[in-house]
Amino acid sequence: METPYWISYFIPCLATLAILLLSFRFCHRRKLILPPGPKPWPLIGDLNLLGSLPHRSIHALSLKYGPIMQLKFGSFPVVVASSVEMAKAVLKTNDVIFTDRPRNAAGKYTTYNYSDITWSPYGPYWRQARKICMTELFSAKRLESYQHIRREEVNLFLKRLYESCGTTIVLKEHLSSLSLNVISRMVLGKKYTEGTGENEIVSPKEFNEMLDELFLLNGVLDIGDSIPWLSFLDLQGNIKRMKALSKKLDRFLEHVLDEHDERRKGVQDYVAKDTMDVLLQLSEDPNLDVKLERHGVKAFCQDLIAGGTDSSAVTVEWAISELLKKPEILAKATEELDREIGRERWVEEKDIVNLPFIDSISKETMRLHPIAPLLTPRVARQNCKLAGYDVPKGTRALVNVWTIGRDPSLWDNPNEFWPDRFMGKTIDIKGGDFELLPFGAGRRMCPGYPLGIKVIQTSLANVLHGFTWKLPHNISNHNLNMEEIFGLSTPRKYPLQVVAEPRLPLHMYSP
Secondary structure: OOOOHHHHHHHHHHHHHHHHHHHHHHHHHHHOOOOOOOOOEOOOEOHHHOOOOHHHHHHHHHHHHOOEEEEEEOOEEEEEEOOHHHHHHHHHHOOOOOOEOOOOHHHHHHOOOOOOOOOOOOOHHHHHHHHHHHHHHOOHHHHHHOHHHHHHHHHHHHHHHHHOOOOEEEHHHHHHHHHHHHHHHHHOOOOHHHOOHHHOOOOHHHHHHHHHHHHHHHHOOOHHHHOHHHHHHOOOOHHHHHHHHHHHHHHHHHHHHHHHHHHHOOOOOOOOOOHHHHHHHHHOOOOOOOOOOHHHHHHHHHHHHHHHHHHHHHHHHHHHHHHHHOHHHHHHHHHHHHHHOOOOOOOOHHHHHHOHHHHHHHHHHHHHOOOOOOOOOEEOOOOEEEOOEEEOOOOEEEEOHHHHOOOOOOOOOOOOOOHHHHOOOOOOOOOOOOOOOOOOOHHHOOOOHHHHHHHHHHHHHHHHHHEEEEOOOOOOOOOOOOOEOOOOOOOEOOOOEEEEEEOOOHHHHOO
């Protein structure tokens, strides 16, 4: 059969159009001005350049490529901001664009399929979660209502320290117990880790190990997250660990939820006693934009417990570590405490405003040892520009606050622990001053920072006021190991071992 004459014209035209379209796309891509960075390898990208401490590896690269650079983590481009200006560009100027989170294994397997506050993707669910945090969970009124809990637990914490005086202790164990007890009572209504026999759901040691594992796995660079077609192999064994951890945490949270359901059953006009009660009541609210399911309640509570326990304990442990290496700074801190508080009582939350040097120690610790040195990664929801460079939609973004905290243009002697640098300065940690961002900034800033600061400053002030501290006899302040490990937080590699002696009378420690 003879070919219709119009086809002989149509086919060449179609081919020409296809060539023009391909040429246009190619030329458009060629015009993209991407941030500088190392040349990526096939498949793995720049993963080979990251060591066991990625924030330090990325810091070294930023010294070569500048305050904004592009890396490739497997299949995904990653833009890294390493200066105040670039952090502001990501977290403030383009905050709406960078409100999304990457879809990673940790979010899927350890937070009920991205149902928590940290990993939930941008959208109606996350906006509702943020609103709940701001208006219900961390409002000034709500935090004030729990002040008696924090006071009681600090008191018991001091008493336990007094009982251990003269012996070598692992400080973080005590600090974690304090943080966990405070947050457990606020979120869950009681200290579930202090039961005995059949009533003990999980031991304090086991629960802290679970939280350490949760933070480690939520910060780990998993190969499957960067090279998705390899994820089914679970080459590092992280997914197996995440699934095992998730089962343990879910078993615990289900038990707590059952107890709360039983307590609320049949009670008219029940008044919420803790955060889980608040969330359960919200889950029954028909006016919510997105229904809060049972797994969402568990995800929220897990997020609050983990974040509230680890961040404060890690920060105070680093603060004491730095102070032990600088006895003259430690002496200045105790002099302020003696002058402002006296030797007849412990420090209360209301006293912190009168302790500027303690506040400066907290800030200096978070500058040198930020809780999350790369913050939690974000994803560009649309194409944008940073410092004149093109950032395509889907690019992941990291803000290296570890590098910002060591920028010599911002800080004199940036590697030195020197709290005096903050005295008389108005730099705060609420996300408005981009020189110091321990809790991030913008819409994705850690919503629990008001509580975290209260626990950090009050516990730090009290351990300095109530006790003198020294290292075990076989360790000097000059050879104290200050190595760290990387995760969603960055704790000491080797937990700090110390010996405490009382500075204040025994009657202070009676609950």
